Amino acid sequence: MRIAVFDDYRLGLLNDDRIHDLTPVLPGWRPGDTQFINEFIGSFGVLRPAIQRIVEHSAGLPLEQVVLRTPVPTPQHLLAAPLNYQAHRDEMQGSLTAGPGTADTLGFFLKAPASISDPSAPIELPNLPNRRIDFEAEIAVVVGKHMRAVSPEDALRHVYGYTIIFDMTVRMNETEREERTMRKSYSSFSPLGPWVTTTDEISDPRDLTLKAWRNGDLLQDASLNDLIVSVPELLSRASRVFELKPGDVYATGSPAGVGQVAPGDTILAESPQIGRLELQVSVRDW
Numbered sequence: 001m002r003i004a005v006f007d008d009y010r011l012g013l014l015n016d017d018r019i020h021d022l023t024p025v026l027p028g029w030r031p032g033d034t035q036f037i038n039e040f041i042g043s044f045g046v047l048r049p050a051i052q053r054i055v056e057h058s059a060g061l062p063l064e065q066v067v068l069r070t071p072v073p074t075p076q077h078l079l080a081a082p083l084n085y086q087a088h089r090d091e092m093q094g095s096l097t098a099g100p101g102t103a104d105t106l107g108f109f110l111k112a113p114a115s116i117s118d119p120s121a122p123i124e125l126p127n128l129p130n131r132r133i134d135f136e137a138e139i140a141v142v143v144g145k146h147m148r149a150v151s152p153e154d155a156l157r158h159v160y161g162y163t164i165i166f167d168m169t170v171r172m173n174e175t176e177r178e179e180r181t182m183r184k185s186y187s188s189f190s191p192l193g194p195w196v197t198t199t200d201e202i203s204d205p206r207d208l209t210l211k212a213w214r215n216g217d218l219l220q221d222a223s224l225n226d227l228i229v230s231v232p233e234l235l236s237r238a239s240r241v242f243e244l245k246p247g248d249v250y251a252t253g254s255p256a257g258v259g260q261v262a263p264g265d266t267i268l269a270e271s272p273q274i275g276r277l278e279l280q281v282s283v284r285d286w
């Protein structure tokens with residue numbers, strides 16, 4: 001299933017370019033209540049039969065008539081893998097340090113969930129003269145169930161689905177070497193969407209592929225089969241650090257080909273199994 005969030009944070013099922021509003025079958029839904037979406041994700045398994053019936057009994061709205069929101073507006077945790085493709089490690093050599101790539105040594109970093117933005121919202125670059133700002137297009141995993149010390153073998157049973165994230169990053173230079181969390185957490189630095197494709201359509205994340213373009217030029221072309229630390233291993237290891245919650249998002253790492261962005265650019269990421277996330281780059285006015 002493709003589950004979207006639209007307009008006043010309604011949940012919707014996307015089917016043949018039409019959005020079917022799910023909120024009539026969701027007790028307790030209120031306009032603008034983003035925490036409800038985490039509860040929905042945690043209850044997705046039991047809600048599925050009701051969701052399936054909605055498609056049969058509603059006409060749906062054309063996709064172009066709604067405003068798509070990010071499908072996970074307020075995860076409790078936004079985790080991200082650093083340097084999880086060999087070719088990206090090679091291109092970053094010298095500018096970053098990282099241990100060997102195993103589940104136990106790679107680790108993760110956290111971005112502020114407040115950096116998440118909608119699929120239709122521009123990326124607003126902060127005013128940081130002479131700093132390089134890059135995009136990293138990545139597949140993101142959305143956790144569906146509480147995970148505490150879950151083994152890699154059991155990890156995928158806890159996944160709700162997959163979506164696309166741009167992990168926007170202010171690069172360090174010789175003299176400016178702030179903590180990664182700050183450099184990656186500016187507002188709009190984690191556009192997420194356009195919706196979540198749930199695990200009934202993606203049983204093995206290694207099947208996922210992702211391409212990304214800047215102004216029409218292909219810069220990134222990746223398969224999750226090439227991850228150094230796999231999705232089950234990432235989730236399992238993190239679940240031994242703290243308990244992952246329904247709605248938590250884990251960005252799996254950037255493929256090689258990260259690209260610098262400037263105001264006026266258009267960046268596009270596409271995964272055939274998920275969809276397209278296309279964004280304008282602008283300048284923030286605050």
Ligand code: MN
Nearest residue numbers: 136167253254
């Ligand atoms: Mn990244």
